[in-house]
Amino acid sequence: MALEPAEGVVQAVVLYDGRLLLVDDGDGWALPSGTPEPAEPAEATAARVVYELTGYLVDGTESLTPHGRVPADGASAVVCQLLSESPSDGADLARDRVRWAPVREAVDAALPAVVREYLRGHTPV
Numbered sequence: 001m002a003l004e005p006a007e008g009v010v011q012a013v014v015l016y017d018g019r020l021l022l023v024d025d026g027d028g029w030a031l032p033s034g035t036p037e038p039a040e041p042a043e044a045t046a047a048r049v050v051y052e053l054t055g056y057l058v059d060g061t062e063s064l065t066p067h068g069r070v071p072a073d074g075a076s077a078v079v080c081q082l083l084s085e086s087p088s089d090g091a092d093l094a095r096d097r098v099r100w101a102p103v104r105e106a107v108d109a110a111l112p113a114v115v116r117e118y119l120r121g122h123t124p125v
Contacts, residue, residue: 009033011077012046013115014058016085019100020119023053023093029101031077031111046078054098055087064114077115 011031014021022029034049036042043060050058058080065076087098103119111119 008035009076010036010042010045010049011112011115012050012058012060012080013064013077013118014050014056014080014082015103016082016100018103020103020106021050021054021056021082022099022101022106024097024099029099031115042076042078046080050080051088051091053091053093055089055091056082057084057088058082064118077112077118079118 011033012021013031021032023032024030025033032046032050032053034045034052036045037048040048041060042063042065046060047058050056060078061081062079063076064079087095091098106119
């Protein structure tokens with residue numbers, strides 16, 4: 001069963017070399033996520049949250065939420081391009097609370113349906 005994020009939460013989908021960036025949110029492994037600052041677009045929120053939590057620099061490039069449509073749960077997911085292969089110091093989470101999971105393993109993890117569908121289309125053969 002997929003976990004659905006809280007209303008207004010933006011989740012970051014960061015893929016690199018066939019792996020998905022996950023963080024330990026206290027209840028298990030999940031996508032980096034957070035709430036937008038006032039007037040902050042989802043793409044900027046995703047990039048900021050990934051950097052704050054993990055130290056990785058990313059660019060929020062593609063929303064998985066259709067333009068003009070708000071998901072039923074109020075959450076959104078943004079695909080992010082990794083810009084730094086190594087995290088900077090000062091991340092909120094310790095290194096052991098951040099991992100890169102192979103997409104093949106993550107595709108069936110407890111992720112929102114829109115993210116699972118996106119990952120299925122990007123699973124390496």
